[in-house]
Amino acid sequence: MTDNGTLKVAMPKGRIYKQASKLFRQAGLPIPEDFDDSRKLIIPVPEANMEFIMAKPVDVPTYVEYGVADIGIVGKDVLMEENKDVYELIDLGIAKCRMSVIGLPDWKPVINPRVATKYANVASQYFREQGQQVEVIKLNGSIELAPLIGLADRIVDMVETGQTLKENGLVEMETLFQVTSRLIANRVSYRLKNTAIQELCDRLGAIIGAAV
């Protein structure tokens, strides 16, 4: 954890980064555009008194929990799955999608069905709460393949535009929850760097409030 006032920000590489950096700019933070397509992993942003740590999205809560990043940006899907000890400060309203149960249109209930997903904890908890006994199979990508090739009866995965489902002849059966990206903070950093974190929250809050 830095103690010089610079905020270390765990930024997710990939689809959230561009939307997050755009939101920061709208909030008046001078984030240079040169880094949008960069491969650099540690990006100093002295203009905003920040340093970005470019992380794989699923790892953001880990960096923040351990305090190597003071704050971070992460999807609610990852927050629910990883269940780390961090503060969730603001719903940024970006990278909108939803977590759903998906299957083939002719799906029929079977005893102890197999459910494939990247989100094994989320899926296990959901089906437990539904009183359904399922076997959860953890995959790391192309989840929609599982029902198509007979690995699983259903999947739990993200739906955004629905294009992936449409192109693969799958249907959404239930929505577990809506997903947007959240600003999270390390518990100690939140106290030690409260002024800087609060100022960032106020700036972002004003923009998000204005966008509603």
Ligand SMILES: Nc1ncnc2c1ncn2[C@@H]1O[C@H](COP(=O)(O)OP(=O)(O)OP(=O)(O)O)[C@@H](O)[C@H]1O
């Ligand atoms: N269509 C979508 N599919 C999946 N996640 C989405 C989608 N739209 C927005 N998101 C959000 O973006 C976050 C990061 O997604 P992204 O694909 O960049 O990471 P990832 O799945 O970890 O990718 P990779 O494994 O390729 O690094 C998700 O956790 C979710 O909150």
Ligand SMILES: O=P(O)(O)OC[C@H]1O[C@H](OP(=O)(O)OP(=O)(O)O)[C@H](O)[C@@H]1O
């Ligand atoms: O509703 P849509 O707009 O089609 O978006 C949903 C798709 O996007 C994500 O996949 P991603 O691109 O992250 O690929 P991966 O899961 O294979 O890594 C998600 O897992 C779905 O497959």
